Amino acid sequence: MAEEMLLTDDFLRQLINVGEVDILVGLRTHNNANTIEPVIRAIQTGILQCFPRERVGIVNADGGSQDKTPELIVGASIDDVWSVSKVYALRTLHSISTRYATSPEPGTALRTILAAADLLHAKACVVFSPDSTTIEPDWLQRLVRPVYNDNFDLVSPIYRRQKFEGALIQNLLYPMTRAIYGYRVREPYASEFAISGRLASDFLNKESWNDESSRLGAEIHLTVAALTGTYRVCQSFLGSKAQDRGASDLVAAMRRTVGALFSSLDSDFPLWSTISGSQLVPTLGAQSEVVMEPARVNRKRLREMFATGVAQLEPVFRSILSESTLSELQRIATLEVSEFNYPADLWAKTVFEFAASYHKSVISRDHIVQALVPLYRGRTLTFLLENRDGSGEDIERNLESLCGDFERLKPYLLEVWADRK
Amino acid sequence: MLLKGQAGWYKDAIIYQVHVRSFSDSNGDGIGDFQGLAQRLDYVQELGVTAIWVMPFCPSPLRDDGYDISDYRSVHPSYGTLEDFKAFLSGAHDRGIRVIIEMVANHTSDQHPWFLESRASRDNPKRDWYVWSDTDTGYRGTRIIFLDTEMSNWAWDPISKSYYWHRFFSHQPDLNYDNPAVREEMWNAMKFWLELGVDGFRLDAVPYLIEREGTSCENLPETHEVIRELRKKVDDHFPGAMLLAEANQWPADLRPYFGDGDEFHMAFHFPLMPRMFMGLRLEDRKPITEILQQTPEIPASCQWCLFLRNHDELTLEMVTDIERDYMYDLYARDKAMRLNLGIRRRLAPLLDNDRRRIELMNGMLMSLPGTPIIYYGDEIGMGDNIYLGDRHGVRTPMQWSGGWNGGFSTADPESLYSPPILNPVYGYPAVNVLSQKRSEHSLLSWMKHIIQIRRSSPVFGSGSIEFLYPANHRVLAYVRQLGKETVLVVNNLSSAAQAVELDLRRYKGNILIEMFGRNVFPRIGDLPYLLTIGPFQFYWFRLRRI
Numbered sequence: 001m002a003e004e005m006l007l008t009d010d011f012l013r014q015l016i017n018v019g020e021v022d023i024l025v026g027l028r029t030h031n032n033a034n035t036i037e038p039v040i041r042a043i044q045t046g047i048l049q050c051f052p053r054e055r056v057g058i059v060n061a062d063g064g065s066q067d068k069t070p071e072l073i074v075g076a077s078i079d080d081v082w083s084v085s086k087v088y089a090l091r092t093l094h095s096i097s098t099r100y101a102t103s104p105e106p107g108t109a110l111r112t113i114l115a116a117a118d119l120l121h122a123k124a125c126v127v128f129s130p131d132s133t134t135i136e137p138d139w140l141q142r143l144v145r146p147v148y149n150d151n152f153d154l155v156s157p158i159y160r161r162q163k164f165e166g167a168l169i170q171n172l173l174y175p176m177t178r179a180i181y182g183y184r185v186r187e188p189y190a191s192e193f194a195i196s197g198r199l200a201s202d203f204l205n206k207e208s209w210n211d212e213s214s215r216l217g218a219e220i221h222l223t224v225a226a227l228t229g230t231y232r233v234c235q236s237f238l239g240s241k242a243q244d245r246g247a248s249d250l251v252a253a254m255r256r257t258v259g260a261l262f263s264s265l266d267s268d269f270p271l272w273s274t275i276s277g278s279q280l281v282p283t284l285g286a287q288s289e290v291v292m293e294p295a296r297v298n299r300k301r302l303r304e305m306f307a308t309g310v311a312q313l314e315p316v317f318r319s320i321l322s323e324s325t326l327s328e329l330q331r332i333a334t335l336e337v338s339e340f341n342y343p344a345d346l347w348a349k350t351v352f353e354f355a356a357s358y359h360k361s362v363i364s365r366d367h368i369v370q371a372l373v374p375l376y377r378g379r380t381l382t383f384l385l386e387n388r389d390g391s392g393e394d395i396e397r398n399l400e401s402l403c404g405d406f407e408r409l410k411p412y413l414l415e416v417w418a419d420r421k
Numbered sequence: 422m423l424l425k426g427q428a429g430w431y432k433d434a435i436i437y438q439v440h441v442r443s444f445s446d447s448n449g450d451g452i453g454d455f456q457g458l459a460q461r462l463d464y465v466q467e468l469g470v471t472a473i474w475v476m477p478f479c480p481s482p483l484r485d486d487g488y489d490i491s492d493y494r495s496v497h498p499s500y501g502t503l504e505d506f507k508a509f510l511s512g513a514h515d516r517g518i519r520v521i522i523e524m525v526a527n528h529t530s531d532q533h534p535w536f537l538e539s540r541a542s543r544d545n546p547k548r549d550w551y552v553w554s555d556t557d558t559g560y561r562g563t564r565i566i567f568l569d570t571e572m573s574n575w576a577w578d579p580i581s582k583s584y585y586w587h588r589f590f591s592h593q594p595d596l597n598y599d600n601p602a603v604r605e606e607m608w609n610a611m612k613f614w615l616e617l618g619v620d621g622f623r624l625d626a627v628p629y630l631i632e633r634e635g636t637s638c639e640n641l642p643e644t645h646e647v648i649r650e651l652r653k654k655v656d657d658h659f660p661g662a663m664l665l666a667e668a669n670q671w672p673a674d675l676r677p678y679f680g681d682g683d684e685f686h687m688a689f690h691f692p693l694m695p696r697m698f699m700g701l702r703l704e705d706r707k708p709i710t711e712i713l714q715q716t717p718e719i720p721a722s723c724q725w726c727l728f729l730r731n732h733d734e735l736t737l738e739m740v741t742d743i744e745r746d747y748m749y750d751l752y753a754r755d756k757a758m759r760l761n762l763g764i765r766r767r768l769a770p771l772l773d774n775d776r777r778r779i780e781l782m783n784g785m786l787m788s789l790p791g792t793p794i795i796y797y798g799d800e801i802g803m804g805d806n807i808y809l810g811d812r813h814g815v816r817t818p819m820q821w822s823g824g825w826n827g828g829f830s831t832a833d834p835e836s837l838y839s840p841p842i843l844n845p846v847y848g849y850p851a852v853n854v855l856s857q858k859r860s861e862h863s864l865l866s867w868m869k870h871i872i873q874i875r876r877s878s879p880v881f882g883s884g885s886i887e888f889l890y891p892a893n894h895r896v897l898a899y900v901r902q903l904g905k906e907t908v909l910v911v912n913n914l915s916s917a918a919q920a921v922e923l924d925l926r927r928y929k930g931n932i933l934i935e936m937f938g939r940n941v942f943p944r945i946g947d948l949p950y951l952l953t954i955g956p957f958q959f960y961w962f963r964l965r966r967i
Binding site: 016090092 | 699703704705706707708743744892893894895915919920922
């Protein structure tokens, strides 16, 4: 049987025409026709304004759009930008697209983009989300310049978020990644980032692409690869970030992110097990405060989902959680919203116990991640209650306290990790 | 006395631009002259060019290298006599080479007797031969061309205590073409040379002949009237003589200079030249195809003049700010290389003496629509001297051999009009005609070859052009066609080898014959025609249905 190739012949032909580039802009699309045009326009304007002399190519990996998203990308002429911005393009700008599958698979899409960056010898590769409707042209340079000019290998974004947005990142992904790998990267699972050609090539050649969880959570693996390798990492302030459309499917998001993060712990144990505390990474640009918009969250429903989950999944939790953690969760499940509190240290212990169980595969790994969902909802309720009347500084202080608990309890993770039970 | 030949000879011409002063010194005074030029005509003939454009040689104070004329009907004594010029002209014609001379029509030297009379008093009969004013506030909308040296287009004349108009240096007062006497006298000057047998004129600075308040004083309708009048006289009295416009303008502004075929026969395509250099550095055909797309059709009897370098700076007037910055950064990082809005460098140093890029640029020069002009010395890859001031660095003595003064003159080196190039890379011991004639792989030999091939087909001079737009933007490809003759040109602007697929379906059934090696390439079929092409390489294919 012929070996299956990542890049189709047609895509390869398009890449030949693009030729060597300085900057490769990657997009991963699937039915994004409603949002893609302003994104493309912002990228093109960013290229003209900030990188008029550089060789840039836009490469889209599409997961089987039915709404002509690829056609919109390929058909967007940079000459149209001139009429709006009065910035003149010195060079030809190629926008090419390939369909890698009939359904979206973010890891394969990223892999396709990295393969293109590798083949075209891109010095910098930047990836944008196709539904970033709040994107501004200068996001391009905010992400690319640190790679292109200052030799950073990974530039992770920091967004100006609304008060209660990004709860999964703030309550789990950021504190956990920070405690495990010792670096304070605020968006370890970013849909927009820039990487160096070196990191792109190295990551492309990793064996982990064969692993499903790695493919699902390729971004977090990329961040981890940058943090644990000999790479320079920084963060760059962008601007307001609209809520990800896909964020509403919490189970899928957890599988993609938390599953990937847990998975990375397996292979990287020698690297993270000796790390304690955390350090800042260089952060570029002007920080902007959170937007203080009131939350429209059904707290009662969150509590119910938590309580129901704790009750229904008790047999599962018995194989994942320690006695003390489970009994404490069961106690919290009896609390009304007004007195509900899922403390940060208990949450950190919960997550660590889940990570250790994932490592030991006490049950199906997929089920472990799914079982965390109701507990995460409980923690989210506490996050909302804690910060209901808080200022941006209050939220930041609470977050820092949570991260502190994760770091302080990291020895507990090592303990349960090593526990043969 | 005109060289016999078909009308429209200029369309198939290949022009060699020389400066008498710089080419060859026959009398050992350190300055080139017409006898020296005549002695080198065999070389010019061997090169294969069909016309010589001789830069200004009339009497002049030489404050602008002869573009400041003080007598329109004679030869500067340093360059010889009128008899010497006639002998040169005759020698050129004997070899089938036409001669184009300069007509600096817009202005004279401030030492010209006309101006001396004009400034003598306000009621002098020649007062009205120049543009005078009591104030320096007129024609405010007019740009200053020599930004590095001039603060205003008006200069104060202390003798007649008034201001005179000048578009170039202040010692070059503009003639007043609203005065019929001026137009008549300039025609008489041209007639003088045409009667001697010259084949055409390059008219210097034509957009600026007429001034009008409230305008840019460039490209005015009245200027076109003057040109049409002149052209009619040329056609009536000297059919076959050619007029070439020097008008550094955008293509759309240049187009009117061809009129309905009743103004200039030819005009320089100024905006194309910097974009060829830009396309090469960007490794992207975009600048070239864009400017040619913007280039309007011209009457069938007319022709563009194409050049890579000439006696002036590589002008960047006809580019955008972002393009100019790019060109400066890539081609003139050293500020001493910049002059006015341009770059004062020769072809070889501009291209880092990279033979492949020099060949590619010449390949495009010879194959794009127009009549190519080769600047003396560029055929051997001469260098420049950016420390000589003004544009003198690209006007150094021609390098004939590795011997005394590079074979240019027997004078003491100190007495040469300009020091020759002496550096180890471009100096005459390394770069000279004699040594390159001895090598069949030298740049000179290659230039002879490409000129020979260009001359082998009229398609390059008179054929149509159709750009192909292969998806690979590093490849500039076009089809030239004239009658049954079709030539496909493929240029790789990249420093890396490229694969390119060309849509040649409309030529299905033809085979490609590479014109340099005469090798046969596969027949064109239904599929895209795949070519691989080396760094900075180009192909000229003759299409044959056989």
